[in-house]
Amino acid sequence: MTFQQIKEQEQKYIIHTYGRVDVALTKGRNATAWDIDGREYIDFTSGIGVNSLGYSDPGWAEAVSKQAGEIQHICNYYYSPQNTALAEELCEAAGMAQAFFCNSGAEANECAIKIARKYGEKRGAYKIVPLENSFHGRTLTTLAATGQEGFHKDFLPLTEGFVYARSGDIEAVDALLDGSVCAVMIETVQGEGGVVPIAPEFLSGLRRLCDERDVLLIIDEVQTGVGRTGHFYSYQGYGVCPDVVTSAKGLAGGLPIGTCLVTEKLRNILKPGQQGSTFGGNPVACAGAREVVKRVSCPEFLQSVQEKGRILTERLEALPQVEFVRGMGLMLGIKLKSGGAHDVLIKCAQHGLLVLTAKELVRFLPPLTISENEINRGLKIFAKVLESI
Structure with a gap:
């Protein structure tokens, strides 16, 4: 199916309770996802905080598939x-x-x-x-x-x-x-x-x-x-x-x-x-x-979440378009000096970054397993979008 066919199918058969973005995801690994056309995205949403170990983590997938087969x-x-x-x-x-x-x-x-x-x-x-x-x-x-x-x-x-x-x-x-x-x-x-x-x-x-x-x-x-x-x-x-x-x-x-x-x-x-x-x-x-x-639940894993949250916060606060960052760990809200949060969400998706909003803030809820490389790539896109507003 093409993206347009999927969108038309959604419009016809699904009650319109969501304001969707024009992206149809079909595959993912950790904090990286691909859409139906093969385009790549860095995901700072983890399905609104759901994919805690990222997309299709091998250990998680093995545990789930093993149980499904039993x-x-x-x-x-x-x-x-x-x-x-x-x-x-x-x-x-x-x-x-x-x-x-x-x-x-x-x-x-x-x-x-x-x-x-x-x-x-x-x-x-x-x-x-x-x-x-x-x-x-x-x-x-x-x-x-x-x-x-x-x-x-x-x-x-x-x-x-x-x-x-x-x-x-x-x-x-x-x-x-x-x-x-x-x-x-x-x-x-x-x-x-x-x-x-x-x-x-x-x-x-x-x-x-x-x-x-x-x-x-x-x-x-x-x-x-x-x-x-x-x-x-x-x-x-x-x-x-x-x-x-x-x-x-x-x-x-x-x-x-x-x-x-x-x-x-x-x-x-x-x-x-x-x-x-x-x-x-x-x-x-x-x-x-x-x-x-x-x-x-491992202390080392939780410490890594705190450290990733600290890195994200410091780098976001250094962006000239950011008024403040608040939150804890990998649950962050970003208030911008100008520009609407929803407009930023749309532009980020167009440039290959998936983010969320919460009231007037842009919200980040990346997978807890997000890599340093994925953080860097996502922040680079975010900074580019903010510069364009």
Whole structure:
């Protein structure tokens, strides 16, 4: 097929929920991809933080294909060795006690919300406090948890019970904890909100407040988790442990997976029949995730992510068109002095670089395995695009 045939097919048969760029990718290795016409691209998106080990990593592909050739799916009535092994390995890496597996970040956050309400049931507490400017998913309930009105307006009424606080304002959160609240729900870096890291003193203050008021602290690590910030989970870099942590995107290296992890005090809080997922814990996805966890949880690997993030930040800050860079590890937002982020995204694709946006920022989420050569080539294209604006 030609690119034009693919585009016409998409326009005719797929609901238009995405503003697509005129690129049809067919092959990739690490942070380099090729389109249907054989044109090469450096990828600073990793599928929005999903391809943590890059495109078609040999070790990951072997683990996935081996499992697919043995048994591809198991009904949750029965035990799955890949599923139980991943649960143990993930809990050990995260410092948590138990896991529930599903298929996406939104589903993981839905599970976290259900756990919080189950926990608050004993005293009639059901409200949850997310932060303004947050993003927690696109289901009706996770949209309600999202602290951005722009995501709400077309789908009212949303699930009730969410009251928002401003990030950094511990007094505002304290004022909301009136006995009706069962949980506080945050991102350590607000990704879709513009790559905005949370202040360390605010997070430690939230932990203290939650302990004092018997309120759960939920940390949404759908985008920040599994090495993205240079720590296996970003809260580990803050020295604060949540009661519930959600994870998805980069966990299975390109296959659909989500998980909701809980601490010991929430062990077995959900009973049989209170939560489920047909595809959650799928053996093939779990095989891919085990390869990711094995490699990304190594201290040397995480140190390399921090170092790559430092190099990218320093080189971006040296560009005269850049106003500032913010983020953590390989999760970076770039504010330009002039020119729209979306226009830059389009021009970058035309010149062979794939990037993302987040509000008014250009966003980089490259594979954690990106090579020095790929970084250099991508930054060279980015600088050329900025010079042309």
